[in-house]
Amino acid sequence: MATTSAKSSTFVPRVSPSPSSNGSNRPSLLSFPKSSPLIPLKHLSLSRSSLHALKTLESPSISKSTTLEPTKPDSKPTILVSEKLSEVGLDVLRSFANVDCSYNLTPEDLCAKISLCDALIVRSGTKVTREVFEAAKGRLKVVGRAGVGIDNVDLQAATEFGCLVVNAPTANTIAAAEHGIALLSAMARNVAQADASMKAGEWKRNKYVGVSMVGKTLAVMGFGKVGSEVARRAKGLGMHVVAHDPYAPDDRARAIGVDLVSFDKAVSTADFISLHMPLTPTTNKIFNDETFAKVKKGVRIVNVARGGVIDEDALVRALDSGVVAQAALDVFTVEPPPKDSKLVQHENVIATPHLGASTMEAQEGVAIEIAEAVVGALNGELAATAVNAPMVPAEVLAELAPYVMLAEKLGRLAVQLVAGGSGIKSVKVVYTTARDTDDLDTRLLRAMITKGIIEPISTTFVNLVNADFTAKQKGLRISEERVSVDGSPDCPVESIQVHISNVDSKFASALSDNGEIIVEGKVKGGIPHLTCVGSFSVDVSLEGNLILCRQVDQPGMIGSVGNILGEENVNVSFMSVGRIGVRKQAIMAIGVDEEPNKETLKKIGEVEAIEEFVFLNL
Numbered sequence: 175m176a177t178t179s180a181k182s183s184t185f186v187p188r189v190s191p192s193p194s195s196n197g198s199n200r201p202s203l204l205s206f207p208k209s210s211p212l213i214p215l216k217h218l219s220l221s222r223s224s225l226h227a228l229k230t231l232e233s234p235s236i237s238k239s240t241t242l243e244p245t246k247p248d249s250k251p252t253i254l255v256s257e258k259l260s261e262v263g264l265d266v267l268r269s270f271a272n273v274d275c276s277y278n279l280t281p282e283d284l285c286a287k288i289s290l291c292d293a294l295i296v297r298s299g300t301k302v303t304r305e306v307f308e309a310a311k312g313r314l315k316v317v318g319r320a321g322v323g324i325d326n327v328d329l330q331a332a333t334e335f336g337c338l339v340v341n342a343p344t345a346n347t348i349a350a351a352e353h354g355i356a357l358l359s360a361m362a363r364n365v366a367q368a369d370a371s372m373k374a375g376e377w378k379r380n381k382y383v384g385v386s387m388v389g390k391t392l393a394v395m396g397f398g399k400v401g402s403e404v405a406r407r408a409k410g411l412g413m414h415v416v417a418h419d420p421y422a423p424d425d426r427a428r429a430i431g432v433d434l435v436s437f438d439k440a441v442s443t444a445d446f447i448s449l450h451m452p453l454t455p456t457t458n459k460i461f462n463d464e465t466f467a468k469v470k471k472g473v474r475i476v477n478v479a480r481g482g483v484i485d486e487d488a489l490v491r492a493l494d495s496g497v498v499a500q501a502a503l504d505v506f507t508v509e510p511p512p513k514d515s516k517l518v519q520h521e522n523v524i525a526t527p528h529l530g531a532s533t534m535e536a537q538e539g540v541a542i543e544i545a546e547a548v549v550g551a552l553n554g555e556l557a558a559t560a561v562n563a564p565m566v567p568a569e570v571l572a573e574l575a576p577y578v579m580l581a582e583k584l585g586r587l588a589v590q591l592v593a594g595g596s597g598i599k600s601v602k603v604v605y606t607t608a609r610d611t612d613d614l615d616t617r618l619l620r621a622m623i624t625k626g627i628i629e630p631i632s633t634t635f636v637n638l639v640n641a642d643f644t645a646k647q648k649g650l651r652i653s654e655e656r657v658s659v660d661g662s663p664d665c666p667v668e669s670i671q672v673h674i675s676n677v678d679s680k681f682a683s684a685l686s687d688n689g690e691i692i693v694e695g696k697v698k699g700g701i702p703h704l705t706c707v708g709s710f711s712v713d714v715s716l717e718g719n720l721i722l723c724r725q726v727d728q729p730g731m732i733g734s735v736g737n738i739l740g741e742e743n744v745n746v747s748f749m750s751v752g753r754i755g756v757r758k759q760a761i762m763a764i765g766v767d768e769e770p771n772k773e774t775l776k777k778i779g780e781v782e783a784i785e786e787f788v789f790l791n792l
């Protein structure tokens with residue numbers, strides 16, 4: 175933290191841990207609290223590591239939280255697996271962590287256990303509520319959803335607690351689509367009812383006459399991964415397929431020979447409707463009395479998505495009245511549904527206990543996908559399947575690595591120049607770049623500047639997951655501006671400036687003419703450099719700690735300060751002087767490996783020509 179200051183003020187050192195205090199000089203996008211015992215990625219043998227490029231970018235970092243369970247620095251993290259996960263995934267997890275497979279936990283059991291866990295892996299049966307995040311007391315860093323739907327995870331709470339949520343969005347697509355087709359055919363041909371009847375010793379050929387699928391219209395509601403695979407298969411069965419999805423691209427539909435239509439057109443023209451949209455506030459009970467009033471009488475409905483997209487009472491009414499001839503349901507609003515559920519018991523309903531993803535192949539794929547994502551995230555890596563953090567391709571992350579580091583350091587530096595450190599309301603970040611807007615994703619940079627600004631002045635730890643939320647919560651408005659320059663687009667950013675307005679500075683020279691604190695940095699040779707403070711140009715690499723002094727430019731200054739530091743065995747790593755004119759005011763930037771003690775800094779302050787100085791922890 176900054177210690178300073180104008181020549182007459184008393185010097186009071188305040189030191190707080192810096193993100194670099196783990197000994198690493200690398201930024202940590204997914205920094206987690208101190209209790210996180212982490213193992214280098216090289217100790218892992220993952221079968222499919224798409225994450226290697228991130229390794230260069232992040233390192234676990236340290237938070238200031240003191241409420242966390244103390245964990246031995248070299249002990250393994252603990253991963254709680256609360257629902258059945260395939261052994262291949264468990265093997266990946268066990269090579270890295272202590273794995274606690276505790277199935278069938280009550281919500282209370284889960285809350286009781288969670289504060290001892292670094293990660294939690296769930297399927298659809300575990301509700302990861304706000305209470306779970308609260309009970310975790312900051313230790314839970316990652317929730318892995320071994321499947322697609324994350325409607326059982328309170329994403330808002332996860333984000334507020336800086337907990338990354340990752341899912342496994344692709345490995346069970348085909349399984350779900352195949353189950354959809356299985357239910358469609360079984361429903362059309364009364365397979366389940368006929369089977370039950372035979373097992374009861376009956377032989378009722380006339381009762382179980384079905385309907386044909388060929389030539390019929392199927393409406394696929396939700397034309398994403400599963401929906402489009404269902405459509406493809408239904409085309410193979412000779413069905414006419416339409417789809418409704420407000421966000422699906424036309425070309426995906428064209429490629430499969432499907433017409434994208436409005437909701438009303440889809441439901442009113444279909445002989446069969448298959449549901450494949452996620453459960454969200456918008457889709458909640460989207461199939462209700464009003465919808466059933468629009469359907470073709472005798473329509474047949476398949477739901478392999480989520481029970482909540484159907485108003486189940488309305489569906490019972492529609493089945494009773496014959497508006498809906500049959501329904502095939504894999505998912506229910508409450509799972510398992512009550513034993514006396516009118517829906518499950520209805521003679522025109524066939525039901526399966528949420529089996530869409532349950533094939534051997536899908537479960538193995540999902541388990542590996544989620545295990546790798548969770549392990550990577552515990553290593554501070556950004557998972558490609560992150561649900562509540564920006565998904566940034568590995569190559570972009572690798573390219574931005576030094577800029578991410580620069581961003582965090584500029585944030586830390588700027589905030590330490592603010593008198594009192596707090597009361598910051600408005601920060602402007604200016605990126606000078608030769609890149610087109612579409613070609614420069616600044617979310618990481620903004621998050622790291624936010625981290626740099628907030629961490630030194632609060633007990634909150636900030637990572638990519640909660641940076642925007644934390645800034646908002648603290649009333650900190652971060653705006654961004656781009657300045658286009660001619661130059662090589664090979665370099666993502668020429669310079670980054672951090673402006674803090676409406677604050678006093680403990681180092682007056684950091685204030686620009688319009689009263690803003692301004693620091694500017696660039697990446698040179700892969701190393702972040704400070705290139706401007708207020709109106710003064712400097713050029714120092716942002717490593718270790720920094721002393722900024724304002725003085726009247728004159729011979730011997732570097733020597734005087736260098737001698738004071740040398741006498742106290744403080745190693746100077748670099749020095750740079752920026753001045754407004756010969757023998758006029760100048761800023762001397764001195765990089766030091768060690769933190770000088772109070773006395774040493776006092777001596778620097780007493781050097782005749784020095785008008786003000788500040789010590790900054792980078």
Ligand SMILES: NC(=O)C1=CN([C@@H]2O[C@H](COP(=O)(O)OP(=O)(O)OC[C@H]3O[C@@H](n4cnc5c(N)ncnc54)[C@H](O)[C@@H]3O)[C@@H](O)[C@H]2O)C=CC1
Pocket residue numbers: 322323324343346347350395396397398399400401418419420421422450451452453456457478479480504505528529530531532
């Ligand atoms: N029963 C089971 O075991 C399984 C169920 N699922 C569920 O299937 C659903 C779809 O999964 P994926 O295809 O992998 O997801 P996806 O994200 O690839 O596709 C979902 C599609 O729904 C669309 N959508 C969103 N709001 C919509 C709306 N109001 N109306 C129509 N479409 C809308 C989206 O644009 C997207 O294209 C999810 O709810 C998932 O949880 C997935 C796998 C297994």
Ligand SMILES: O=C(O)C(=O)COP(=O)(O)O
Pocket residue numbers: 297298299320321322323324346528529530531532
């Ligand atoms: O992936 C999904 O969304 C599913 O619904 C699968 O759920 P499950 O993992 O089988 O509980």
